[in-house]
Amino acid sequence: MAQVLEFRLPDLGEGLTEAEIVRWLVQVGDVVAVDQPVVEVETAKAMVEVPCPYGGVVTARFGEEGAELPVGAPLLTVAVGAAAEPAEESSGNVLVGYGTSAAPARRRRVRTSRPVAPTADGVARPAPAVAERPPAAAAPGSAPGATVRTPRGDTPERPEGPVPVISPLVRRLARENGLDLRRLAGSGPDGLILRADVEDAIRVSGVKVRAGTVATATVSAPSALGTEASATIAAAAATSARPAATAGTRIPLKGLRGAVADKLSRSRREIPDATCWVDADATELMRARTAMNAAGGSKISLLALLARICTSALGRFPELNSTVDTEAREIVLLDQVHLGFAAQTDRGLVVPVVRDAHTRDAESLTAEFVRLTEAAHAGTLTPGDLTGGTFTLNNYGVFGVDGSTPIVNHPEAAMLGVGRIVPKPWVHEGELAVRQVVQLSLTFDHRVCDGGTAGGFLRYVADCVEQPAVLLRTL
Incomplete structure (x- = not known):
């Protein structure tokens, strides 16, 4: 049985x-x-x-x-x-x-x-x-969104199986815009629905909606009422069809977007943050990376070198690798460095975490950054990959900007920001020269340290960027 x-x-x-x-x-x-x-x-x-x-x-x-x-x-x-x-x-x-x-x-x-x-x-x-029927055909009195079951003979014939869509992100885009994927012909292989197909359909439906609104607004009144009455009714129809001044596109703060919003709001409420920054000559760091990659073996990323510099700096200034226990009114200095890094994806901003970054060399850090970045873009990061960070590295230079004052990733105590590396005039060895310059910024929780500690940390990072040989002391 x-x-x-x-x-x-x-x-x-x-x-x-x-x-x-x-x-x-x-x-x-x-x-x-x-x-x-x-x-x-x-x-x-x-x-x-x-x-x-x-x-x-x-x-x-x-x-x-x-x-x-x-x-x-x-x-x-x-x-x-x-x-x-x-x-x-x-x-x-x-x-x-x-x-x-x-x-x-x-x-x-x-x-x-x-x-x-x-x-x-x-x-x-x-x-x-029984057969499932879409919620739109729900019987009176049924719960919103509930599945209604009817005899199989009463349901129209519809294609079985899931609709072929290139990614769940495309399916979500269609759902948020009220688009029925079963009515859409995909332009991909074997009818696969691509993101461009959904965006085109959304644009077409938007044009139809606007056209319907104009038609409603220009409906004339019965001729028996006269021209003046017709104009009055048409104006009233146009007013009622026009959206309110406060109307607009509403995007629910749920899922990843909602979680990010909640975390940023909590950070702003609880953490009294401050930011300091410095320009650094990254020419020697770029040359060192070129030499490493020319020697053979796996390629070393610039982000991995910056991460290695961060872990060395946190060893000298452990206050910035900490968290605040507000209930106990204590600063908790953490033994391990679990380094988070900001990654922009189609789903929004995520911060994957490299576990035990302080024990990894540049090759290991590069490999882990690649793995986590690919998983972030594919949407396959696990909860364990996204939690437990103790310090965050934010490379906003990839967006073509020089500086930023980011919000600390709660409950961490600090975040290092790295701007774009661009050629700029710079005084080098007493002479004006064109050098590769980067702006570094440190946003930190002022409860865990004062400006002297934060400035010392940032200055050490800048020194390592300008003279990578400084790192030899910690190898």
Whole structure:
């Protein structure tokens, strides 16, 4: 006898309380193995696949793509036992963002028109065949966004399976603009819907909306009312069709954007920050990097050299690698340097963390920066990759700007900003010359140190940039 088990959205950790369904990886009737990913969700930290701890037949799914579910909400039900493949024990592995040891089994469709459903006595019995209908066709009195189930014969024929989209970001763009992807013909291989296809459709729909508004505003009144009355009615129609002065495009502060907003607001409320900056001649640092890469082996990135300089400076000025315990009114000096670096992605700004950066050399730092950057752009960073930083390196020079006064990444104590490196006139060895100059800025929590400590840290970083041989003392 089959037993139907309910799998709920697991505790996501790191204080996360909800997730948005990006893509279902299984259908009702599919056979799933223990620890097989069944749904892709997006949290405020990352986009990850959720593994199911049960093996059996999927009998129901809860939530459409794009729906937000709180932790503990039902995700799906699985019939375990006679109706499934040879039953496996639950693994208990339901942590989001971490891989599983078992490889997912091949999914197949179970040929049955009547899925198993639980009953009050706990025994699974066949349930009437149903089909999902979009929320727009919900019956009166049903909950907003709820899935309405109707007999299969009543639903129109629609293409089965997920719509082929190049990335979840494109799917989200369509969803936020009310665009039905099933009505869109993709220009990619095999009808794959690209971002350009969605943006073109959004522009076309915007033109249609504006045209409809103009038509409504210019509707004339019945001829029996006369020209003057018609003009009055037309003006009133135009006024009612025109959006209010405060109207505009509203972007929900949720997901990653909401998490960033909350963290920045908290930083501004709790941290009395200050900023100091200095210009430095980076010519010798650039030459040293060129020499390293010319010697063979893996290439060394400029960001890795700056990170190596930061870890050396934090060893001399540990106050800036700390956090403030506000309840205990204590400054906590941290033993390890977990270096965060700001990365701009299509989903927004994220700060991946390089663990134990103080123990890594330039090659190891380069490799880790590459790995985390690729994961950030792919949206596959785990919550562990995005938390636990103790100091942040912000290379805003990639945007073509010289300086910035960034907000400290709460609960850290400081952030080093690096501007673009550009040729500028500079006095070198008593003569005017064209040198590669960079502006460095340090934003720090004034509770953990005074200006003397912050200035000493920044001056040491600038000295290492100008004379990389200074780092030899710490190797």
